[in-house]
Amino acid sequence: MRDIYEVMTECLDNKESFVLATILEKSGSAPREEGTKMIIKNDFSIEGTIGGGIFEAMAIKLSSQIFENKEFIIKKFALSNNGASALGMVCGGELKLLLEYIDCNDDEMVLMYKKAAELKRKAINFAFITKIDEKQKNIKGTDKWICTETGFFGEENDIAQCIFRKVRENFKNITFQNLVAEGKKYLVEPVLNHEAVYIIGAGHVSQKIAEITKMLDFKTIIIDDREEFANRERFKIADEVKAIPSFEDIFNYINIDSRSYIIIVTRGHAYDKEVLARMLKTDARYIGMIGSKTKRDFVYSCLLNEGYTSKDMERVYCPIGLSISAQTPEEIAVSIAAELVLVRRSHISE
Incomplete structure (x- = not known):
């Protein structure tokens, strides 16, 4: 997903006004955080996301009024427990949105x-x-x-x-x-322009990785589809811990851009493949996947059969981490963190 500020300036350069939706407050299981933004264009297409279909649909509906009178709206949207259940969420939530007209002629x-x-x-x-x-x-x-x-x-x-x-x-x-x-x-x-590390999978290795990435001043986000693993008790120092319904809907809960680093450490080949397929559609700076060369070849073969290219596979660091003969979770975490630093510093020196 492209950086929202870059998209806004692109629209303005093209003399295209738009409605900007910003989350002011959230509660319950509303998936996105305060400050999350979404652009609604004149044709009602969107850039970015505020967390999924029903919230976005309501915002888009209101945007027609804003395009007409250019006045801002602050609106609270509520999703009942029954409605949330139908969407696969554990319980309902609320979002308070600011919708404002961004005028390309201003x-x-x-x-x-x-x-x-x-x-x-x-x-x-x-x-x-x-x-x-x-x-x-x-x-x-x-x-x-x-x-x-x-x-x-x-x-x-x-x-x-x-x-x-x-x-x-x-x-x-x-x-x-x-x-x-x-x-x-x-x-x-x-x-705050912290580079973000998304650790997808919340096992023992992830706990050790998170400790080091926080020391290295990466914003550290943990994602898993199991609440018993993705919780604050296990990841006390992470910036965010997200237990999501499934990896299939991962982009409803995270925002990947060119400053993002992806670490795929889920609990199996199928989940790794599912997540990797989605991450290859982003412009993430780094995508790493844990596993042996045999596992890598199996996952790559499946993705190539689904239409991904060899060039796509070249973006992936797998086996993940620098080669230091790592064995323990701590050593594996060190090797992965070292690879992140290598990519970070290589980018800065370009």
Whole structure:
């Protein structure tokens, strides 16, 4: 999945306005996190995801109204337990969404999103700030600012400077939040450019990998379809732990882009093949799969028969990890982490 800020600037460069949906709050089994974004285009096609069919369908339906009047909407969507069960979720949940019109003819708006995309490409951490004034009804480019650790972009005023000071008080640990100044709400969205490691499979080796990837400053996300394995008790230090209904729907729960590293360590050939097939459709920087050369050849053969190419297979690091004759889970984790560092540093030096 492409970086959402890159997609936004591409739309704006093409003089294409769109509706931007942002998750403000979530509860229950709503699959995506606060701050997750989705673009809805004029033809009602989408880029990105806010977590699946029913939530997206409701957002798309509302977008027609926004395209017409260009006014933002804040809307809470609820999914009952019965509805969730029909979709394969354990229980219901709620999402609170901001849907806003992004106008390609608003020069300040265009500059803000181009600057955001530029900072992401340069791996510079920043906070994106949006003023939400319910009396104003629409959100313009002059209602948006970008704050880095040392600078800011946008229309300068006293209120904005006050917001910047609050944001910088604990910049490295900034969270998605609402700040209030002079009776108006300001949405603060941290865009911290940590590279993300997705460890798919939550066994013993995964526990050791997660410990090292956190030490190496990777955002570490654990995914498994078994809640008894993918839980906070077993992965205390991971940034996120996701127990999902099945690997088939994995893209409803994770967002893969060019800064993502994929480690496939599931419990069997069939699951590894299923996950690998999906990951090969992304632009992940690294895709590694655990297993012997015999297992690798079997999985590759199955995928080639399904229409994948030899070039696709060349993207995969398998057997995973640098060759250090690793035997124990700890040693295997070290070899995998070393390979991640090699890929990371090779990319930076390009």
